Amino acid sequence: MNLLIKxxxxxxxxxxxxxxxxxPAAVLSMAFTWGGALLGTLGDMDREVGGVLPLAIPAFGQGINFASVFGLILGGTAVTGEIRHKTITTSYLTGSTRGAVLAAKLFVYSTIGAVYGVVCMLCATLGAVFGDNLPNAADWFTLAGAGVVAMIMWTLLGVGVGALVGNQVGTTVGLIVYVLIVEPIISAVLRGNELGEIPPYLLNTSGGSMVTDLSLDLFFENLPGSSRRNERAYEELREFLNMTHSPQWWVSALIFIAWSVAIGLAGWLVARRRDIT
Amino acid sequence: MHDGSGRVVVQNLTKTFGQVLAVQNLSFTVEPGSVTGFLGPNGAGKTTTLRMLLGLVTPTAGHATINGRPFHHLGNPARVVGAVLEAQSFHPNRTARNHLRVYAAAIGMPDQRVEEVLHLVGLRDAAHRGVGGFSMGMRQRLALATALLGDPQVLVLDEPSNGLDPEGIVWLRTFLQGFARQGRTVLVSSHLLSEVEQTVEQVVILSRGQTMYYGPLDQLRKAQQSRVVVRPADAPRLTTALEEAGHTTIEQLPEGVLAVAGVEPEQVGDLALEAGVAIYGMHTQQADLEQIFFQLTSGQFSGAQLNPASPHFQQQLLHQQYQQPQYQQQQYQQQPPPGWPQQPPPQQPEQQQWQRPQDGGQQ
Known part of the structure; x- marks a missing residue:
């Protein structure tokens, strides 16, 4: 197994x-926090809310969600790239079993997802520093930690979907179509039918919410001014973002981790039986 | 683990892709110490068979073993068997050296081995280049280098001469023969008998997913009778004389020329003298192997009216030339394709003691 991992x-x-x-993932992460930090320090805002607006935090959350797309794509190429270049044949011929080859892939790409996560979080932190609006360090690093976990899980998910689909274009297009079109439609239909409690359990919603929710929680905690007024704004914002039914951020995280692990496992099961012709 | 015999056994292998029957009840054994050719026209099922042998395709029925074990029960399979399946299996932007380093790591070979195999196949100067810029011949060499990384006991090659220049083909031939002479096993597929004729000693001939012949190439060559082509003054009279002497396999060729099978030229001359028929010309014609191969494998796509699996067709094809005892068929507890000619390699008597793998092959 160690040999295959190497x-x-x-x-x-x-x-x-x-x-x-x-x-691009790192650049996006930095751009989001930098932009958020700059927005938060604009003079007018200061007077309005009575302090620096910690906009870098929700911007950070959005940045993570965008950056994780790159982890997802990288993961998607893990198996499909090898099928496309037919190196999968040699990989299977040089591994003890196919299951071992695929398990090594899942592990290695998860760790690379972690590397992506750490690099993106560092860049995001730099962005906030450049924008001179680095909020409470403990909160910031909580969010960064969630970001690393999200990045790992998105990458793992990509590996799983790639192993299931087996085709590189199909995997990439399929994932994008699902995230941008299929799941929003499903969510809208469910919400329209008074089934709003289901969408938070969907793949992309859970993955997105785990970071967005946390970032919003932290944003409102760090807001200057009266907490009563903030709470009302918080509820309104959640409603506006269709997040009324969203569970706690860590519940979303658990749901999303379950999704990634399940799809990774499914990919492992399917790909190890597929004929390589 | 495995028995270290270097023997490849394919038993009752069948594979269907949807409606398409790719391989049908295929059985043969490949022994170490010689190069075995795996021959058949395109689409005969060669590649599918090799992929089943290597655990890449799951058989519908039957099993294939190397050293008595299915591929994925060999432990570290690349240390036992190396395979060249298609020369296209490279990432175009990865250098040849990096490609080999990836798989050396997977097998657990030191990076030093990468330099050795690069040297062995003559790719050292191109090792730092991306494989995308490689010629077909260079890809073939790199594929072979990859197969050799684990210093395997068994080498399986699918159409390895594709894209090789004449020099490369000679080099490969010498290499494979040397490899086999070390007591290792080589199974090399081709759709051209002439391509491997000088390399292989044993052949497995495949058509329509079935074994048509397997045994020594020499046996196949000998089995094909030579015939005497004679131009007599009076063809009907000579025909009568020959028939009276018991030589009945006579073919009438144009311009009064006769082709007589199973006879020596001296006999024809003597008979002609007795019958008082002048002979204007006579020569012995050896059937060439390519022709036999073509006969064995013809009708794969066009022989709709003839079922090549029927004993009748077999007989037609072979002109009853394979009259070796068919006792070996009983060693395989199976129904081989009817009319399946077989001859055990005489130098390998232990083959007759071959039995089903005790572990049952596939778990």
Whole structure:
């Protein structure tokens, strides 16, 4: 198993994709927090709310959600890239079992998801520093920690979907179509039928909420001014974002982790039986 | 673990892809110490068979073992069997050296081995280049280098000469023969008998997913009778004389030329003299192997009216030339394709003691 893990790292680091996807992810993370930090320090806002607005926090949350798309795409290429270049044949021929080869892949890509997460969080922190609006450090690092977990899970999810679908274009397009079109429609239909408590359990909603919810919680905690007024604004904002039924951020996190692990496992089961012709 | 015999056993292997029957009840054994050719026209099921042997495709029925074990029960399979399946299995932007380093790591071979195999296949100067810029021949060499990383006992190659220049083909031939001479096993597929004729000693001939022949190539060559082509002054009279002497397999060729099978030229000359028929010309014609191969595998796509599996068709094809005792068929507890000609390799008597793997093959 250790041998296969080493081989898998060599596969990743001997091609360019890993950094070609990491750069935009890191840049996005930094751009979001920097922009949020700058917005929060605009003079007018200061007077209105009586202090610096910690806008870097929700911006951070959104940045994580966007950046994790790159982790998802990288994960999606783990199996499909090998199928596309037919190196999967050699990989299976040099592994003790197919299950071991795929397990090594799931593990290695999860750790690379972690690397993506850490790099993106550092860049995001830098963005907040540049914008001169780094809020409470403990809160900030809680959010960063959630961001790393989210990034790992999105990457793992990508590996799982890629292993299930087996086709690189199909995987990438399928994931994007699902996230942008299919799931929003399902959610809208469910909410329209008084079933609003279901959408938080959906894949993308749970993955997005785990970070967004946390960032909003922390944002309102860090708001200057009266807490009563903030609470009302908090509720209104959640309603506006269709998050009335959202559970606690860590519940969303658990749901999303369950999704990723289940799909990763399903991919493992399917790909190890698929004929390689 | 495995028995270390270097023997490849394919038993009753069948694979259907949807409605398509790719491989049908295929059985053969590949012994170490010689190069075995795996021959058949395109689409005969060669690649599917090799992929089943290597655990890439799950058989519908039957099983294939290497050293008595299915591929994925070999432990670290690449240390036992190396395979060249298609020369396209590379990431175009990964360098040749990095490609080999990936799989050396997977097998647990030191990076030093990468340099060795690069040297062995003559790719050291191109090792730092991306495989995307490689010629077909270079890809074939790199694929072979990958197969050799684990210093395997068994080598399986699918159409390895594709894209190789004549020099490369000669090099490969020498390499494979040397490899087999070390007591290792080589199974090499091809759709052209002529391509491997000088390399292989044993052949498995496949058509429509069935074994048509398996045994030594020499046996196949000998089994095909030579015939005497004669141009007599009076063809009907010579025909009568030959028939009276018991030589009944006579073919009438144009311009009064006769082709007589199963006879020596001296006999024809003597008979002609007795019958008082002048002979204007006579020569012995050896059937060439390519022709036999073509006969064995013809009708794969067009022979709708003839069922190649029927004994009648087999007989037609072979002109009753394979009259070896068919006792070996009983060793496999199966129904081989009817009319399946077989000859045990004489130098491998232990083959007759072959039995089903005790572990039952597939768990």
């Amino acid at each position: 081989a898998e790292y060599r596969k990743v680091f001997t091609t360019k994709l890993w950094w070609a996807l990491l750069i």
